[in-house]
Amino acid sequence: xxxxxxxxxxxxxxxxxxxxxxxxxxxxxxxxxxxxxxxxxxxxxxxxxxxxxxxxxxxxxxxxxxxxxxxxxxxxxxxxxxxxxxxxxxxxxxxxxxxx
Numbered sequence: 604x605x606x607x608x609x610x611x612x613x614x615x616x617x618x619x620x621x622x623x624x625x626x627x628x629x630x631x632x633x634x635x636x637x638x639x640x641x642x643x644x645x646x647x648x649x650x651x652x653x654x655x656x657x658x659x660x661x662x663x664x665x666x667x668x669x670x671x672x673x674x675x676x677x678x679x680x681x682x683x684x685x686x687x688x689x690x691x692x693x694x695x696x697x698x699x700x701x702x703x
Contacts, residue, residue, distance in 0.1 A: 621658045622669035625651050645693035652686030 632647030659670050659678040672678055 618666065618668040621655075621662060621667055625655045625658070625670060628654055642693050642696075646690050649686045649688075649690035649693060652682050652689060656682035656686060 628651035629648055632644040632651065634644070635641075635647060636644030638644075655670050656679050659667055659675060659682060662670070664671050664675070670678070673681075
């Protein structure tokens with residue numbers, strides 16, 4: 604059964620907007636890493652995870668699109684936890700050839 608261009612009154616492209624926002628921040632982080640600013644790039648990737656956690660907490664399941672993987676509580680907890688860990692590691696790592 605085809606519901607046409609709109610399903611449930613919402614344009615199908617808008618369902619992917621939260622995921623696209625998160626991926627845009629990830630791409631920004633990857634660009635900074637490629638520009639030899641790995642610490643800043645990694646912080647941007649951690650911020651993308653925190654953005655995903657915030658979007659998952661605020662949006663309904665049908666609005667969250669690809670950001671919704673598991674249940675809301677599990678998604679928010681894991682996105683948030685991984686985001687904080689990635690940022691903490693990026694800001695505290697010392698030594699080695701990566702440090703500047």
